[in-house]
Amino acid sequence: MNKKQKKMLWRIIVSAVLMVALHFVPVTGLVRFALYMVPYFIVGYDILWKAVLGIWNRQVFDENFLMAVATVGAIVIGLTDSGDYTEAIAVMLFYQIGELFQSYAVGRSRKNISELMDIRPDYANIEVDGQLEQVDPDEVEVGSIIIVQPGEKVPIDGIVVEGRSTLNTAALTGESVPREVAEGGEIISGCINLTGLLKIRTTKEFGESTVSKILDLVENASSRKSKSEAFISKFAKVYTPAVCYSAVALALLPPLTRQFLMGLTPDWADWFYRALTFLVISCPCALVISIPLSFFAGIGGASNQGVLVKGSNYLETLAQTRTLVFDKTGTLTEGVFEVTRITPAEGFEEGRLLELAALAESASSHPISKSLQKAYGQELDRSRVGQVEERSGAGVVAEVDGKSVAAGNDKLMNQLGVAFQESDEPGTVVHISVDGVYAGQILIADRIKPGAAEAIAQLRSAGVRRMVMLTGDHRSVAEKVAKELGIDEYYSELLPADKVTKVEELLAERSNDRDKLAFVGDGINDAPVLSRADIGIAMGAMGSDAAIEAADVVLMDDDPRKIAKAIKISRKCLRIVYQNTWFAIGVKLGCLLLGALGIANMWLAIFADVGVMVLAVLNAIRALFVKNL
Amino acid sequence: MKKTYKIDVDCANCANKMEDAARKTPGVKDATVNFMTLKMAVEFDEGQDPKAVMAEVLKNCKKVESDCEIFL
Numbered sequence: 001m002n003k004k005q006k007k008m009l010w011r012i013i014v015s016a017v018l019m020v021a022l023h024f025v026p027v028t029g030l031v032r033f034a035l036y037m038v039p040y041f042i043v044g045y046d047i048l049w050k051a052v053l054g055i056w057n058r059q060v061f062d063e064n065f066l067m068a069v070a071t072v073g074a075i076v077i078g079l080t081d082s083g084d085y086t087e088a089i090a091v092m093l094f095y096q097i098g099e100l101f102q103s104y105a106v107g108r109s110r111k112n113i114s115e116l117m118d119i120r121p122d123y124a125n126i127e128v129d130g131q132l133e134q135v136d137p138d139e140v141e142v143g144s145i146i147i148v149q150p151g152e153k154v155p156i157d158g159i160v161v162e163g164r165s166t167l168n169t170a171a172l173t174g175e176s177v178p179r180e181v182a183e184g185g186e187i188i189s190g191c192i193n194l195t196g197l198l199k200i201r202t203t204k205e206f207g208e209s210t211v212s213k214i215l216d217l218v219e220n221a222s223s224r225k226s227k228s229e230a231f232i233s234k235f236a237k238v239y240t241p242a243v244c245y246s247a248v249a250l251a252l253l254p255p256l257t258r259q260f261l262m263g264l265t266p267d268w269a270d271w272f273y274r275a276l277t278f279l280v281i282s283c284p285c286a287l288v289i290s291i292p293l294s295f296f297a298g299i300g301g302a303s304n305q306g307v308l309v310k311g312s313n314y315l316e317t318l319a320q321t322r323t324l325v326f327d328k329t330g331t332l333t334e335g336v337f338e339v340t341r342i343t344p345a346e347g348f349e350e351g352r353l354l355e356l357a358a359l360a361e362s363a364s365s366h367p368i369s370k371s372l373q374k375a376y377g378q379e380l381d382r383s384r385v386g387q388v389e390e391r392s393g394a395g396v397v398a399e400v401d402g403k404s405v406a407a408g409n410d411k412l413m414n415q416l417g418v419a420f421q422e423s424d425e426p427g428t429v430v431h432i433s434v435d436g437v438y439a440g441q442i443l444i445a446d447r448i449k450p451g452a453a454e455a456i457a458q459l460r461s462a463g464v465r466r467m468v469m470l471t472g473d474h475r476s477v478a479e480k481v482a483k484e485l486g487i488d489e490y491y492s493e494l495l496p497a498d499k500v501t502k503v504e505e506l507l508a509e510r511s512n513d514r515d516k517l518a519f520v521g522d523g524i525n526d527a528p529v530l531s532r533a534d535i536g537i538a539m540g541a542m543g544s545d546a547a548i549e550a551a552d553v554v555l556m557d558d559d560p561r562k563i564a565k566a567i568k569i570s571r572k573c574l575r576i577v578y579q580n581t582w583f584a585i586g587v588k589l590g591c592l593l594l595g596a597l598g599i600a601n602m603w604l605a606i607f608a609d610v611g612v613m614v615l616a617v618l619n620a621i622r623a624l625f626v627k628n629l
Numbered sequence: 630m631k632k633t634y635k636i637d638v639d640c641a642n643c644a645n646k647m648e649d650a651a652r653k654t655p656g657v658k659d660a661t662v663n664f665m666t667l668k669m670a671v672e673f674d675e676g677q678d679p680k681a682v683m684a685e686v687l688k689n690c691k692k693v694e695s696d697c698e699i700f701l
Contacts, residue, residue, distance in 0.1 A: 059693050220668075
């Protein structure tokens, strides 16, 4: 508790004790009134003062005004009629307890959430004359060497120049399995160094480093307000004056009607009391505080799980996602091509075939040639390769050990007039021929990510109705991946621009606008699609600035299961928002009705105000707990 | 130009009122107050001096909510 809150707590305690004590003091008349005013002013002077200031500044309708009028009115009734002042004090007392609780709860969740996101490094170590010196990471220039000891946070992005270690990336990705780094490896700020001493050459300034970008993104996230929040602030603006006017009407109209039209006693005091009850119930605090708090907690909890949501509005859209469009490569599959099968023709063996293919392709930087070299696994002796002729869209013909080796697709074999074995397996087939004789084929395919199938099943159970996969790859590859993962629709052989058109078609096909379409990509080449969809999700974004910029939701690691997690988190958060909205509005309207009918007294009114607020705030804090979703 | 200021305010509705007051201040193009992070982001009209505008913003905010602070 801070100073302000402690002071408030004391005021509440003193006032409550006095109020109870006065109950046993047998005085009447003005002395009684004067005595009761002591606890009233102790607990409520600031509210009264703010109400006066509000009227002075022509900001009449706020909760201070409501409370001031209600309690002063109750005192007037006490003075003229019942001699009971407890009610006025109690209303003020409970109102202040509610406010105190609210400010305490909000303060606590602020602290909780900032602890969850505690990735800000406080210092960087620099070696000066053989001694380690701690400096502000802001002052470290690009290209400096920093030292990270075991247990410390990596303050700035860079490349490891010395040492090897394991890193804990949990704060960034929510992933608990440590990651290995060694000399030459890239390292991202915000990770915690676990085992060994690392020397790092920085490649970015602190302000441009991953950790700063993430902090900036998360801290500014809830500034983009959701529709629910906009609704609530509009609602509050209309609601408070409406209730005030209704209260005035309630105080004046029924008694006047009774007196003049029905010839009954006007019962002014009774109707006045009902109008005051009305005012106490009317305070919109529960709504106004609990909705932003729910979103804030939801975004905080999500970022702790490695899911960065750029605004409450996106969290809202994510929860309404019914159609999910995937980019295949890098999202559902590893995006790394691997040799999956080697089929030598007669007279050749596997190792020899791979060697020839790797050598023939050694001059190329195409992903295919890289995967061939990787599968070969040994240092290539480039001197064995003579002249190389690249045939675009077909393959290469190269001189290897004095022989003419051709490596390429069906087209190349046809061009060379070599009879080859056709393959209908999905993937890229590299045929090899030596001096015009068919030597065999190598199949290179992308691997499906572990957990991708599970992710699709989870998404389905999370309420995503339609799942579509888009890919630039061949139909056979797309079909196989879609079948294996259980995706119902796929479109293959698409150029990047086709993907935008396809997403636009899918957007047009929706039966209603409330069903949102999300696109998931790896942030490479798909920025236009990410921005065209209702919500763009980029994954595997650790260290990729482009993806962080383009997407609305950023998954820090590349586990597809995180997509389902993100949707579940958003659903939970929105469920809480709706619960709070309808609970608060429902209870208030109910109590207003009871108040107007004269059934509810001020004690019930206080529950409607403070009780609902406390319950709504406690419910909102639940949005923070998303680990086991 | 856009700038972010730290603020102090006690209730969420007061934060909404501050946002309104800031928006209505001349020289301010747009303003958002984030009650949860206690920050006010102000976008200024072109050619305006943020310092002078913010002094006005603070004055207007104090009018709608006496118990608030903007750390300029």
